[in-house]
Amino acid sequence: MSDIIDIASKEVGYKASSGNKTKYSAWYGMNGAAWCHMFASWCANQADVSTSVVPKTASTTTGMQWFRDKGRFKTKGSYTPKRNDFVYFKSDGASHVGIVEYVSGSTLHTIEGNTSDAVKKRTYPLSYHTITGYGVVSDYITSSGDNSKGKNAKNNKGKEELNYLKKILDKNTDKKKKSKRKVKYKISKIRPGINLSVKVIVAHGTAKYKYQVQEGMKFSDERKGAPGKLTFTTFADNKRKITNGDAVAVIVNKRKFFYGFIFSFSPKTDGTLEVTAYDQLRYFKNKDTYISVNKTSTALLKKIAKDFKLKCGKLANTKYPVSRIDDNATLFDIVQNSLDETLIARGKIYTLYDDYGNLRLREPWKVNVLISGQTAESYDYKESIEDQVYNQIKLAYDNSKKGTQEVFVVKNSKSINQWGVLQYYDKVDSKKDIKLKLKSLLDIYCKSGKTLKFNNCFGDARVRAGCLVPVTIKIYDQKVSGYLLVDKVTHTFNNSQHLMDLELSGGDFDSSY
CATH class of the missing domain: 2.40.30.150 (Bacteriophage T4, Gp27, baseplate hub, domain 3)
Incomplete structure (x- = not known):
């Protein structure tokens, strides 16, 4: 797969002829019709991007719904678009689509077809009133990696996608082989509420204070895209001040449990003080632009930590070199994008978390608590089985040489008898490895x-x-x-x-x- 913007950039200046006819709508077979989405789909096709990644359609409504059905549509304000994403204008009577070139500050730069009957570059505020949202394409293709300049990308012709499908098959095959093995646990005994010791220590300037907290203190931790969050209620004390930026440490049964910094506090009329603190990952909400050239996720994380003065602990060596640009993105997204590429290439999952004031990157580890x-x-x-469940996969290939459409189908008869036919349909640009794609898609989707x-x-x-x-x-x-x-x-x-x-x-x- 290649870079869509590289293709679109070469088309800038192209104008529709009499009757609104274009080569894009001729390619699609609807010459004379509104051609903004046909242009976007044509560019994807010329970049060898599969129709499993970008829909081939003339309708902005159908295109936007296609991304929604795939779970790849992001509403305006919830996501910072990236190079090659599709932007849909479906508000206030608008019905239009463009291709995201890059984002600069709060300005969106696009390349669009059928804008004043031509292919043009346009700019909008990210808050522009007719923008509805974005179809995510950037995470599923190999981009030239430059969100501001159109450099040529390597054309991998879908190798990443096929490797990913193979890994899924291998993973599920291994899982079936192992499913007959009995799992043995060495379980730690749990004695709820017995001898529980919790210490909360706040460092204010050079002073350190132990605080008595009311019941209901909570700590939440997520595997992706969120910092560790601590909330507790204590009593206000004029002699022991708490303020934003103060460090907070929590020790549970002599075990280092949480270390972070106060981000908000709220005094109440009853003399209590509600406090919220986050660990270092809170700073990963910052936005920036990072260019990675053959840089592992581990090296990228070390670079970010150095730039933002964060402390690192032991970081797993992810080994896989990633080349990409993340422009005006959160540090969470920048690291996760690199980790996602590593997952597809190596089949390994890594979690970024804060371990008592030190960033850790780690493969899943066992904690034997039953x-x-x-x-x-x-x-x-x-x-x-309501969403994203299919027991019949149908892929169609338009054979232009023969002037026919070839259809390939695989199904799971047992689940069809139980659930009825739940069909996944898509068009493909090549018959290469189509059997592998059919089998992989059925393996992915044919389960509750x-x-x-x-x-x-x-x-x-x-x-x-x-x-x-x-x-x-x-x-x-x-x-x-x-x-x-x-x-x-x-x-x-x-x-x-x-x-x-x-x-x-x-x-x-x-x-x-």
Whole structure:
């Protein structure tokens, strides 16, 4: 796959002929019709971008809905668009689409077809009233990597996509082979509420104070895109001041649990003080532009830490070199984009987190605290085939030489008998490796969507987002027994009681890795 903007840049200045006819609409087969989306789809086609990444359509409504159905549509204000993303103008009577060239400050730069009957470069404020949102393309193609200059990209002709599909098949094959093995746990005994010791220490200037906190102190930790967050309520004390920027340390049963900084405090009429603190990852909400040329995620993270004066602990060597530009993006997104490329290339998941004042980058690690019906108060479980579930995959290829359309289908008859036909349909630009694509898509989508959350589990200070915990429980008609990945954990401390809520994925309980 190549860079769409590189293609679009060469078309700037092209004008429609009499009757609004263009080579883009002739390519699509609707010459004379409104051609803004046909231009965008044509550019993607010329860049060898698959129709599984960018829709081939003449309709802005259909195009925007296609991205929504794929879970790849971001509304205005919730996302900073990147080079090659599609921008949809579907508000206040507008019906238009453009291709994002780059973002500079609060200004969006685009290349668009059918704007004053020509291909032109345009600029808008990111808050422009007719912008509805963006179809995310940048994360799924190999860009030339420059959000301000159109350099030529390497044309990998879909190798990244195919490698990714192969890894999914290999992963699921390995999972099936291992599923018969019995999982053995060395489980730590949990004694909820017995001898629980929690110390909260605030450093104000050169002074350090121990604070008594009211019950209900919480610490939440997520695996992606959020800092560790601590909230507690204490009593205001004129002799022991608290202010923003003060460091906060929490020790649980002599174990270093949290280290961060106060970002807000709120005195109340009853003499209490509500405090919110975050760990170092709070600074990853900062935005910046980073250019990576054959730089591993580890090296990128070290560079960011140095630039923003953050402390690093042990960082796993991700080994995979990434080349890309992230312009006007949050540090969270910059690092995650690099980690996502590493995941596709190496099949390895890494979690960035703060370990008591030191940034850590780590593959999932096991914490042997059993989660079961005896150690959790309740669970929330949902199984659904409403969204992103397909048991019949149909891919169509337009053979221009023969003037025919070739259709390729694979299906799971057992699930069709149970659920009815749930069809995934798409057009492809090449028949190369089409059998692999069919099999991979069926393997990805032909399963119920499952989510699993546990509420009020017996707490353990070692449990962080990114770790693996053993789970054994019977839910409805199945038994869950294995290690699941912690996507989010919320620890709650009530006097002598320590509880935690967990959101889990992995196995059949998949979130987006």
